[in-house]
Amino acid sequence: MSENHEHFMALALEQARAEARRGGRPVCALIVRNGKIVGQGLNSVIADINPNAHAEINAIRNACAKLDTPDFHAVSLSGSTLYTTLEPCPMCFSTTILAAKIKRVVLGARHARVGRKDLGDYSVESFLAFIKHNDVEIVTGVREAECEELRLEWLQSLSDEQVRLELLRSRASHDQGGENTR
Ligand SMILES: [Zn+2]
Numbered sequence: 001m002s003e004n005h006e007h008f009m010a011l012a013l014e015q016a017r018a019e020a021r022r023g024g025r026p027v028c029a030l031i032v033r034n035g036k037i038v039g040q041g042l043n044s045v046i047a048d049i050n051p052n053a054h055a056e057i058n059a060i061r062n063a064c065a066k067l068d069t070p071d072f073h074a075v076s077l078s079g080s081t082l083y084t085t086l087e088p089c090p091m092c093f094s095t096t097i098l099a100a101k102i103k104r105v106v107l108g109a110r111h112a113r114v115g116r117k118d119l120g121d122y123s124v125e126s127f128l129a130f131i132k133h134n135d136v137e138i139v140t141g142v143r144e145a146e147c148e149e150l151r152l153e154w155l156q157s158l159s160d161e162q163v164r165l166e167l168l169r170s171r172a173s174h175d176q177g178g179e180n181t182r
Pocket of ligand 1: 054055056088089090091092093
């Protein structure tokens with residue numbers, strides 16, 4: 001199983017690196033069920049001008065679009081594993097990953113270790129404890145160093161224009177009562 005985790009996280013990392021080379025945000029999420037990738041997503045917040053378009057949400061939407069039933073709640077993505085190169089934020093984790101009945105979340109970089117300040121003491125574990133929910137397995141430490149490195153490299157490479165866009169988006173997000181999606 002851990003070999004599978006390494007394999008799928010490596011694929012996610014590959015896509016995240018390719019996205020960074022294209023000038024996008026280096027976050028990729030994959031949904032895997034029965035050993036097969038059934039959904040994938042990149043962060044498209046800027047491209048789609050959509051503060052909700054995080055990689056995890058895009059991956060789940062991509063997988064759900066392929067379900068052959070119109071009843072999302074009847075099938076959902078139960079039994080699936082979500083791989084993500086960056087720890088899911090509270091929005092992705094609470095309203096999408098848990099709602100989609102994802103069984104296991106395998107995450108790479110952690111917010112606390114890449115200097116993210118706007119989420120305070122948030123972690124997926126603290127959030128699960130807060131809502132008293134233990135139906136989802138959390139797997140950490142899979143290619144963690146590479147995921148952290150990619151994140152930190154991207155943060156250091158941000159141009160003035162990117163920073164300007166970040167600030168504009170952050171202000172817009174706060175004005176809407178949303179969260180800073182970086
Ligand atoms: Zn998110």
